[in-house]
Amino acid sequence: MKLVGADIDTLPFSDGLFDLLVSNLAYQWPPDTLTSFKEAYRVLNERGCLAFTTLGPQTLFEMRAACGAASMPVMQMGFLTQDEVVSTLIKAGFAVSSIESRRFTAQYPALRSLLRALRDIGAMPQQVNASPTLLKGTLLKKAAAVYSERFPGPSGGITATYDVIFAAARKR
Numbered sequence: 001m002k003l004v005g006a007d008i009d010t011l012p013f014s015d016g017l018f019d020l021l022v023s024n025l026a027y028q029w030p031p032d033t034l035t036s037f038k039e040a041y042r043v044l045n046e047r048g049c050l051a052f053t054t055l056g057p058q059t060l061f062e063m064r065a066a067c068g069a070a071s072m073p074v075m076q077m078g079f080l081t082q083d084e085v086v087s088t089l090i091k092a093g094f095a096v097s098s099i100e101s102r103r104f105t106a107q108y109p110a111l112r113s114l115l116r117a118l119r120d121i122g123a124m125p126q127q128v129n130a131s132p133t134l135l136k137g138t139l140l141k142k143a144a145a146v147y148s149e150r151f152p153g154p155s156g157g158i159t160a161t162y163d164v165i166f167a168a169a170r171k172r
Contacts, residue, residue, distance in 0.1 A: 008036045016045040023052035025164075028079050029123075037092035041171060048171050050094065055079045056101050056163035063114065063160065066147035072139045082165055094169035104162045107153040111144040114160055 006012050008023075008030050021040050030036045040050050057079045067073070080088065082101050089096050108114040153159045 009039055011039050011043050013043045015042055016048075017043050019045055019048055021048070021050045021052075023050075025053055025055060027052055027054040028077075033080060033085075033088050034091055037089055037094065041093045044171050046171060049097070049168060050089075050170075051168045052166075054085065054165050054167070056165045057081055058103065058161060058163035060160055060162070062147060062151040062158070063111070066111070066143045066150065069146040069150075070139055070143035072143050079163070080165075085165055085167055089167070089169045093172060095172045097168040097170055099165065099167045101163060101165045104164060106160050106162065107155075107157050108160060109157045111140070111147045111158060114158065 004012065008026055009032070021044060023040075027033055027036055037050075044050065055077075057077070059077060059079055064077075082099055086096050086099055108117065147158050151159050
């Protein structure tokens with residue numbers, strides 16, 4: 001087996017090469033999901049299947065609420081709803097075989113730990129009209145206090161929700 005790193009919108013493979021494409025938590029990041037799905041469609045053969053997970057709109061709702069309550073710029077994530085995923089897959093030419101959404105929670109010692117974890121995987125959400133220093137100082141402390149108060153973990157720390165959409169689609 002050979003691993004290839006590539007841009008999800010311009011896959012370096014010939015048309016119809018694959019029977020199956022599998023992706024885990026990548027389709028929420030491209031700026032235009034339709035383009036990404038069309039590219040997957042292109043590299044699948046006539047009976048090919050795309051199976052993937054993507055983050056849904058309720059992901060990290062706690063962080064957005066805490067930042068909003070602290071008057072910090074609200075984190076913009078722009079994750080598609082389940083219905084939007086279905087619609088976009090159909091526009092790309094797919095027939096949706098299955099789709100479901102599940103919520104998972106993770107515990108972090110504090111908001112800074114959650115932000116560090118997101119940064120470490122390259123998934124730091126974009127902020128509206130924010131300077132790089134806004135995540136420091138008074139506003140961050142206020143957001144952290146609100147987060148800890150409103151969304152505590154069962155044994156301390158904080159809880160973060162991940163809204164995960166599981167989907168499978170076939171070429172029509």
